[in-house]
Amino acid sequence: MEIIKNASLKALNTFGVNASTQYYAEIHNLDDIQALLEWKAQHDLPVLLLGGGSNLLFKNNFDGLVAKICLAGKERIEEDDNFTYVSAAGGENWHKFVRWTISQGYAGLENLSLIPGTVGAAPIQNIGAYGVELADHFHSLQAVNLENGDVLEFDKAHCQFAYRDSFFKRYGLDKLLITSVTFALPRHPQWKIDYAGVRDALEGKQPNAERISNAIIKLRQHKLPDPEVIGNAGSFFKNPILSPEKWQALREKYPELPGYQQADGRIKTSAAWLIHHCGLKGYRKGDAGVSEKHALVLVNYGNATGKELCSISQEIIAAISDKYEIFLEPEPRIVV
Ligand SMILES: Cc1cc2nc3c(=O)[nH]c(=O)nc-3n(C[C@H](O)[C@H](O)[C@H](O)COP(=O)(O)OP(=O)(O)OC[C@H]3O[C@@H](n4cnc5c(N)ncnc54)[C@H](O)[C@@H]3O)c2cc1C
Known part of the structure; x- marks a missing residue:
């Protein structure tokens, strides 16, 4: 494991924030994990596990070691009557993995x-989009406990998946390095196309995994700002989940407020709607702003610092709280 001192993180986070780290290393194999464990034992400094940097905001420079997970490899493990089991290493690019499963004839993702x-970061916040969450097709994962080197296996129940949440967030980030994830992909899939324009984007064609994937790629490219063009971390706030009483009270005042019934009886509403109707879509302060394309996405127009992006997020939280008495929770990890 090669350790680089005083490395820039600018190209390693999709916000494009110009932060740096005291130490930087890449984890390509088991020897690197062993070296990371040894480094950790010898240094009284924090270690931050980094994937693609698309769900992180560096508020400051990082005084510790950033370990980028580059573990590679994917395979079909086995098949039974109902599922095909496929596994991918933690450093594999998520979208390429999804397209690979489709090219192999597997559906679900x-x-x-x-x-x-x-892939390794995907279980952390139980990624989700267009009516599907990672948990829907998750089988198990392997992780190394960075406190003692133990290799652990987690099944679905142990991961405690919830909306943009999992056991891993609550147990403590950077304690468990996710080395691989296994999915159970249905051999008789039920397509989910009645969500946010997917059916229309299929233009009357019979659904299959590849067509749905292509339709969703098109929808996302149209809706979301591309981090290659303008720095961002996707949705910056979680959609709030309200009690039925709170929801009723708001709905009387704002009849257009969207709501999605949850299994536990509560109602999920749209953070984007709240921000938009607070007049904050397109709001900008220096190089930090709310995307003109999507009210839920904070953007870096060029040289915004992590502190400036955090400050604009605080302004939004305060405005939403004043107007609707709802407290928005950031979705990305804010590294302080
Ligand atoms: C344009 C855009 C659109 C997005 N759309 C969506 C969306 O539709 N749905 C959605 O859910 N998310 C979305 N996101 C957020 C993001 O893509 C996901 O959360 C993704 O899973 C983050 O992966 P990453 O590798 O970039 O993680 P990072 O940002 O590098 O890390 C995220 C967290 O995971 C931890 N971590 C990373 N790798 C490991 C590992 N191997 N072991 C243990 N911990 C690890 C990190 O320490 C950190 O706490 C979007 C982001 C962008 C920029």
């Missing part, structure tokens, strides 16, 4: 096409 980042 198509609605999660074009989400940036790595």
